[in-house]
Amino acid sequence: xxxxxxxxxxxxxxxxxxxxxxxxxxxxxxxxxxxxxxxxxxxxxxxxxxxxxxxxxxxxxxxxxxxxxxxxxxxxxxxxxxxxxxxxxxxxxxxxxxxxxxxxxxxxxxxxxxxxxxxxxxxxxxxxxxxxxxxxxxxxxxxxxxxxxxxxxxxxxxxxxxxxxxxxxxxxxxxxxxxxxxxxxxxxxxxxxxxxxxxxxxxxxxxxxxxxxxxxxxxxxxxxxxxxxxxxxxxxxxxxxxxxxxxxxxxxxxxxxxxxxxxxxxxxxxxxxxxxxxxxxxxxxxxxxxxxxxxxxxxxxxxxxxxxxxxxxxxxxxxxxxxxxxxxxxxxxxxxxxxxxxxxxxxxxxxxxxxxxxxxxxxxxxxxxxxxxxxxxxxx
Amino acid sequence: xxxxxxxxxxxxxxxxxxxxxxxxxxxxxxxxxxxxxxxxxxxxxxxxxxxxxxxxxxxxxxxxxxxxxxxxxxxxxxxxxxxxxxxxxxxxxxxxxxxxxxxxxxxxxxxxxxxxxxxxxxxxxxxxxxxxxxxxxxxxxxxxxxxxxxxxxxxxxxxxxxxxxxxxxxxxxxxxxxxxxxxxxxxxxxxxxxxxxxxxxxxxxxxxxxxxxxxxxxxxxxxxxxxxxxxxxxxxxxxxxxxxxxxxxxxxxxxxxxxxxxxxxxxxxxxxxxxxxxxxxxxxxxxxxxxxxxxxxxxxxxxxxxxxxxxxxxxxxxxxxxxxxxxxxxxxxxxxxxxxxxxxxxxxxxxxxxxxxxxxxxxxxxxxxxxxxxxxxxxxxxxxxxxxxxxxxxxxxxxxxxxxxxxxxxxxxxxxxxxxxxxxxxxxxxxxxxxxxxxxxxxxxxxxxxxxxxxxxxxxxxxxxxxxxxxxxxxxxxxxxxxxxxxxxxxxxxxxxxxxxxxxxxxxxxxxxxxxxxxxxxxxxxxxxxxxxx
Numbered sequence: 075x076x077x078x079x080x081x082x083x084x085x086x087x088x089x090x091x092x093x094x095x096x097x098x099x100x101x102x103x104x105x106x107x108x109x110x111x112x113x114x115x116x117x118x119x120x121x122x123x124x125x126x127x128x129x130x131x132x133x134x135x136x137x138x139x140x141x142x143x144x145x146x147x148x149x150x151x152x153x154x155x156x157x158x159x160x161x162x163x164x165x166x167x168x169x170x171x172x173x174x175x176x177x178x179x180x181x182x183x184x185x186x187x188x189x190x191x192x193x194x195x196x197x198x199x200x201x202x203x204x205x206x207x208x209x210x211x212x213x214x215x216x217x218x219x220x221x222x223x224x225x226x227x228x229x230x231x232x233x234x235x236x237x238x239x240x241x242x243x244x245x246x247x248x249x250x251x252x253x254x255x256x257x258x259x260x261x262x263x264x265x266x267x268x269x270x271x272x273x274x275x276x277x278x279x280x281x282x283x284x285x286x287x288x289x290x291x292x293x294x295x296x297x298x299x300x301x302x303x304x305x306x307x308x309x310x311x312x313x314x315x316x317x318x319x320x321x322x323x324x325x326x327x328x329x330x331x332x333x334x335x336x337x338x339x340x341x342x343x344x345x346x347x348x349x350x351x352x353x354x355x356x357x358x359x360x361x362x363x364x365x366x367x368x369x370x371x372x373x374x375x376x377x378x379x380x381x382x383x384x385x386x387x388x389x390x391x392x393x394x395x396x397x398x399x400x401x402x403x404x405x406x407x408x409x410x411x412x413x414x415x416x417x418x419x420x421x422x423x424x425x426x427x428x429x430x431x432x433x434x435x436x437x438x439x440x441x442x443x444x445x446x447x448x449x450x451x452x453x454x
Numbered sequence: 455x456x457x458x459x460x461x462x463x464x465x466x467x468x469x470x471x472x473x474x475x476x477x478x479x480x481x482x483x484x485x486x487x488x489x490x491x492x493x494x495x496x497x498x499x500x501x502x503x504x505x506x507x508x509x510x511x512x513x514x515x516x517x518x519x520x521x522x523x524x525x526x527x528x529x530x531x532x533x534x535x536x537x538x539x540x541x542x543x544x545x546x547x548x549x550x551x552x553x554x555x556x557x558x559x560x561x562x563x564x565x566x567x568x569x570x571x572x573x574x575x576x577x578x579x580x581x582x583x584x585x586x587x588x589x590x591x592x593x594x595x596x597x598x599x600x601x602x603x604x605x606x607x608x609x610x611x612x613x614x615x616x617x618x619x620x621x622x623x624x625x626x627x628x629x630x631x632x633x634x635x636x637x638x639x640x641x642x643x644x645x646x647x648x649x650x651x652x653x654x655x656x657x658x659x660x661x662x663x664x665x666x667x668x669x670x671x672x673x674x675x676x677x678x679x680x681x682x683x684x685x686x687x688x689x690x691x692x693x694x695x696x697x698x699x700x701x702x703x704x705x706x707x708x709x710x711x712x713x714x715x716x717x718x719x720x721x722x723x724x725x726x727x728x729x730x731x732x733x734x735x736x737x738x739x740x741x742x743x744x745x746x747x748x749x750x751x752x753x754x755x756x757x758x759x760x761x762x763x764x765x766x767x768x769x770x771x772x773x774x775x776x777x778x779x780x781x782x783x784x785x786x787x788x789x790x791x792x793x794x795x796x797x798x799x800x801x802x803x804x805x806x807x808x809x810x811x812x813x814x815x816x817x818x819x820x821x822x823x824x825x826x827x828x829x830x831x832x833x834x835x836x837x838x839x840x841x842x843x844x845x846x847x848x849x850x851x852x853x854x855x856x857x858x859x860x861x862x863x864x865x866x867x868x869x870x871x872x873x874x875x876x877x878x879x880x881x882x883x884x885x886x887x888x889x890x891x892x893x894x895x896x897x898x899x900x901x902x903x904x905x906x907x908x909x910x911x912x913x914x915x916x917x918x919x920x921x922x923x924x925x926x927x928x929x930x931x932x933x934x935x936x937x938x939x940x941x942x943x944x945x946x947x948x949x950x951x952x953x954x955x956x957x958x959x960x961x962x963x964x965x966x967x968x969x970x971x972x973x974x975x976x977x978x979x980x981x982x983x984x985x986x987x988x
Binding site (some may be wrong): 095115122130174 | 824
């Protein structure tokens with residue numbers, strides 16, 4: 075009896091201390107996850123820099139040379155705020171692996187794309203920090219990064235950040251942003267952006283007026299919350315001395331109530347909207363012309379008197395003539411929409427965000443459409 | 455005690471006792487280790503980490519095979535045990551067998567037989583000789599040993615031992631490796647354990663005296679330190695201590711019950727597993743009562759390892775399956791673990807192949823952030839190293855044997871081609887000739903170093919190719935994105951290249967090793983056995 079009590083005590087004692095060591099490790103890990111992770115991330119980018127400085131500097135650049143004309147814009151914020159030309163850009167879903175898809179499309183379009191868009195969500199993971207690696211790559215290729223920054227608030231470990239538990243962190247989440255709950259994240263992101271030290275377009279909380287899509291929409295927040303959160307973030311960036319952000323406010327034009335989400339002229343640099351024709355791929359969709367999905371709203375959008383961007387531009391091929399859609403759209407742009415200053419192709423060959431099936435928006439494999447696009451662009 | 459004395463090889467020593475505090479601290483470490491492995495596992499097995507499923511599975515098998523072996527060792531240490539000394543009964547009939555083969559130096563036998571004669575417990579020494587040289591008979595008679603001429607028997611050592619078993623009357627047989635110099639108290643220290651009628655054999659620690667001779671010798675010795683201390687002590691705690699290497703004392707009845715000493719490249723382990731399967735108990739006592747020779751040059755070391763790796767496969771494929779049902783639980787695990795040890799050839803080869811596969815084909819097995827890997831893996835490494843260092847308090851000669859054993863690690867990595875060859879020979883059941891472990895250093899650059907040189911050349915060639923292609927052919931759209939990955943992989947590949955270069959150094963050093971007969975310098979009169987329990 076005594077013997078077994080001794081053994082149980084012995085084991086429990088050891089178990090307790092073992093758990094303690096691990097808790098200490100974990101605690102250490104969490105407390106220092108910033109610095110440690112920082113260290114490794116910095117190590118990664120140092121490797122890239124060293125290779126650039128000592129090895130790749132020997133190599134003759136091709137793309138950035140062709141985009142030399144763009145330097146006067148991308149190195150000067152003023153010229154971005156009052157652009158005197160129409161920029162082209164692209165989002166390509168393969169960007170994390172390779173930008174070759176973009177380069178090969180450029181070859182077939184005989185043009186270079188000034189903006190490269192990426193989407194990134196808020197959260198604790200390393201992939202949710204400021205995407206320094208991709209921003210650097212994009213800049214090195216001669217373009218300017220265009221970042222769609224999505225405030226998903228459910229990807230944070232609330233306990234770790236000293237936030238009280240909340241069943242749905244997205245509910246009234248924009249108010250929490252204004253209350254400073256997410257300052258730890260915003261500040262880190264801002265300071266990484268500052269370190270990057272090149273101009274970056276930031277499209278925060280896009281389609282905030284669509285009640286069916288994203289959690290920062292009206293189902294969880296009031297319009298004034300959105301405005302307050304936007305202003306809070308822009309101000310905070312300013313206080314931290316971040317001067318290299320170009321802010322793109324991007325409502326969904328089909329939901330008419332977007333005027334009440336506008337954060338104000340001092341807080342917005344560009345206005346952007348999507349222009350995607352789904353054809354009749356789903357029950358709710360039909361073949362819309364560019365005029366119908368963008369042109370009809372142009373006067374509204376123009377009333378903000380900011381440069382306009384089409385942040386997602388594209389058409390599927392189900393239910394109409396895709397190449398004609400592109401020709402009609404692009405040919406109409408120069409005269410009809412003078413404030414439209416940027417068009418970003420939505421080159422996603424595996425889009426499964428909207429429907430249960432995968433949609434292919436890419437131009438790479440559709441030579442008819444890419445020829446049509448090339449023809450229209452060359453006629454500008 | 456002076457520092458010099460601390461490292462004195464010619465002195466009786468024993469590992470320290472296991473206290474309750476030791477066990478407690480150790481248990482704490484193991485629990486922390488298990489938790490950190492759980493944490494690592496929780497992070498490792500995530501769908502987002504899969505880049506290529508077959509290769510991810512392969513990499514996972516590699517990593518977790520290593521982790522599971524480590525867990526087994528940790529569990530093994532939980533029962534670490536030092537047996538209470540038992541004084542020998544008087545009047546036991548004891549024989550010492552030592553074998554001589556053609557090519558072995560006569561002067562070594564002069565020393566070994568003299569040392570055997572110095573052993574205080576009454577015994578008869580037999581020289582089992584097939585050299586067919588009269589000098590060997592003379593040297594045996596000079597030291598009062600019985601000379602048995604046993605020529606043309608199979609299985610080198612074991613064949614002669616079995617023949618001699620039939621010729622002698624004694625009840626206990628100490629099989630002495632001829633390169634080992636026993637201390638006078640050898641038999642006094644082991645015979646007592648045979649008071650237990652179920653004990654079939656008593657194994658002692660195997661230690662060396664020629665480490666100073668070369669890098670290879672140091673490294674080879676380092677590889678054995680932990681095994682002949684904490685590892686075997688743990689096995690003993692589970693009643694699974696194996697007979698392995700030199701200087702095991704057997705009960706003759708036990709050997710007879712299994713039809714004599716096992717024959718094969720791993721004859722000790724074959725004998726051991728058969729005895730355990732017959733129900734005999736074993737004792738391991740962590741004491742230094744003899745010292746022998748470790749291979750001094752890279753070539754002999756590789757030959758020895760090839761022989762062992764091939765031999766252990768025989769145990770794994772032949773003995774273990776046959777005897778499995780007769781073994782106890784932990785005996786099953788430990789024989790499986792010991793006989794599969796040399797799979798390390800295959801696993802090292804695969805670890806080496808991964809970066810080359812990436813450079814040549816672009817295949818990357820896992821999509822992991824290197825920083826996260828370090829953050830999640832570091833606790834395991836910290837605890838594994840702590841445990842490795844902690845159990846070193848039970849080395850039989852800690853003052854000389856303690857440390858990180860980096861030379862041992864270099865040799866272990868640099869012998870991957872040898873182990874792999876042993877693996878392959880084992881898979882196809884092909885023979886390698888019986889190669890006695892070289893007792894004297896052999897000059898010339900070992901052919902075993904050729905695959906290592908090829909390995910380094912491949913690395914340099916690949917590096918040059920990658921630099922060239924990044925300067926000219928790799929698409930701009932890929933360059934910056936792959937920078938971290940490419941140089942991270944080079945860092946990974948360099949770890950093994952660095953260790954392999956250490957192996958090439960050992961081979962180069964072996965080339966200039968002067969011939970020596972280390973036993974000539976050993977003064978038998980200076981062997982100290984004072985802290986005897988008699």
